[in-house]
Amino acid sequence: MPNIFDRDLWSKNISKIDWYLYLGEDFKRIENTVKELPRQEREEIVDEIYDYVGKSLSEGILQVSETGPNWDDERKTIDTLIVHHSSRANGLTNSRLNVMHLLRLYVPFFTNPSQENREIKGRAVWSGHFVDQEQVFYGYHWLVKQDGSIERLLDDKYIGWHAGNWDINARSVGICLDDDLELKSPNSAMLGSLAKLIKKHYSQIEKGRILGHREVHNSIICPGNEFIPAWREQLLNLI
Ligand SMILES: [Zn+2]
Numbered sequence: 001m002p003n004i005f006d007r008d009l010w011s012k013n014i015s016k017i018d019w020y021l022y023l024g025e026d027f028k029r030i031e032n033t034v035k036e037l038p039r040q041e042r043e044e045i046v047d048e049i050y051d052y053v054g055k056s057l058s059e060g061i062l063q064v065s066e067t068g069p070n071w072d073d074e075r076k077t078i079d080t081l082i083v084h085h086s087s088r089a090n091g092l093t094n095s096r097l098n099v100m101h102l103l104r105l106y107v108p109f110f111t112n113p114s115q116e117n118r119e120i121k122g123r124a125v126w127s128g129h130f131v132d133q134e135q136v137f138y139g140y141h142w143l144v145k146q147d148g149s150i151e152r153l154l155d156d157k158y159i160g161w162h163a164g165n166w167d168i169n170a171r172s173v174g175i176c177l178d179d180d181l182e183l184k185s186p187n188s189a190m191l192g193s194l195a196k197l198i199k200k201h202y203s204q205i206e207k208g209r210i211l212g213h214r215e216v217h218n219s220i221i222c223p224g225n226e227f228i229p230a231w232r233e234q235l236l237n238l239i
Contacts, residue, residue: 004030004033004034004045005030005045005048005049005052006026007052009022009023009026010023010026010049010052010053014053014056014061014062015056015061015062015063017063017122017123017124018122018123018124019062020107020110020111020125021111021121021122024103024107024108024111027049027103027107030045030046030049031046034046039089043088043090046100047096049099049103050095050096050099050100050103051095051096053099053102053103054095054096054098054099057098057099057102058095063124064124064125064126064135065123065124065125065126067126068120068123068126068127068128069117069120069126069128070128071128071159072128072129072157072158072159074159074166074170075157075158075159075170076170076171077171078156078171078172078173078202078204078205079171079172079204079205079206079209080168080171080172080173080205080209080211081172081173081175081198081202081205081209081210081211082162082163082168082172082173082174082175082211082212082213082216083175083177083194083210083211083212083213083223083227083235084140084162084174084175084176084177084213084222084223085176085177085178085179085180085181085182085186085222085223085224086143086176086177086178086179086180087180087181087182087221087222088178088179088180089179089180091145091146091178091179092143092178094138094143094151094153097138097140097143097153097176098136098137098138099137101137101138101139101140101161102125102137105137105139105161105162106125106127106137106161107125109161110123110125125137128158129154129155129158131153131154131155136153136154138153138154138160139160139161139162139174140153140154140160140162140174140175140176141153141154141155141156141158141160141173141174141175142173142174142175142176142197143175143176143178144175144176144177144178144186144190144193144194144197145178145190146178146179146187146189146190147189148189148190148192148193149193150193150197156173156201160172160173160174162174162176162213163213163216163217164213164216164217164220165216165217168216173202175194175197175198177190177194177223181223181224181226181227182221182224182225183224183225183226184224184226185224185226185230185231185234186231191231191234191235191238192238194235195235195238195239198210198235198239199239207236207239210232210235210236210239212224212227212228212232214227214228215228
């Protein structure tokens with residue numbers, strides 16, 4: 001099989017301010033091509049891209065903007081919690097997740113911004129979200145690992161671009177369970193940690209506003225087929 005990831009094309013363009021105008025389409029092509037491949041092969045190919053872009057980002061070859069619009073001034077009172085899964089049986093590192101969301105959430109927006117944001121097209125990417133002075137592109141606020149450990153990704157003052165719906169993003173937090181839950185429920189360590197996290201930080205959110213991603217976004221599986229019939233109820237009982 002020819003190389004799906006064309007490293008020459010990427011290295012020729014990744015240092016341009018508007019790299020995504022040259023590479024965004026190619027990333028889409030790669031994602032469509034690997035869809036047909038067995039899981040392991042698929043993940044190896046996209047991980048190669050995530051690692052490449054992650055390295056370019058950490059070395060400053062891929063340039064991010066130091067200023068940009070303050071989209072977080074549209075943050076509303078948090079009254080909704082959206083549950084996601086990573087669809088990765090082996091879990092994701094933070095760096096890969098950061099790049100994945102840069103490519104899947106921010107690149108399409110910078111390539112085709114809304115009318116009121118049209119001036120950002122062609123500019124260096126920007127999220128306005130920082131962790132330890134580093135700009136990050138995570139869409140989620142929290143990541144729950146398979147051993148039950150929890151990582152804070154975005155501060156709640158930031159709007160996470162996780163739900164595919166700006167109004168929901170503005171009023172919600174996004175929590176991702178780092179496993180492939182398409183056909184199964186999360187293990188008890190994950191479910192217990194998720195319940196504890198909700199009780200500790202989001203006791204103000206009504207149970208009816210704890211939703212799976214698929215409930216606010218049509219035609220997606222996230223957080224898996226078992227959420228509504230099986231583990232949502234279990235989760236709510238633990239809270
Ligand atoms: Zn999701």
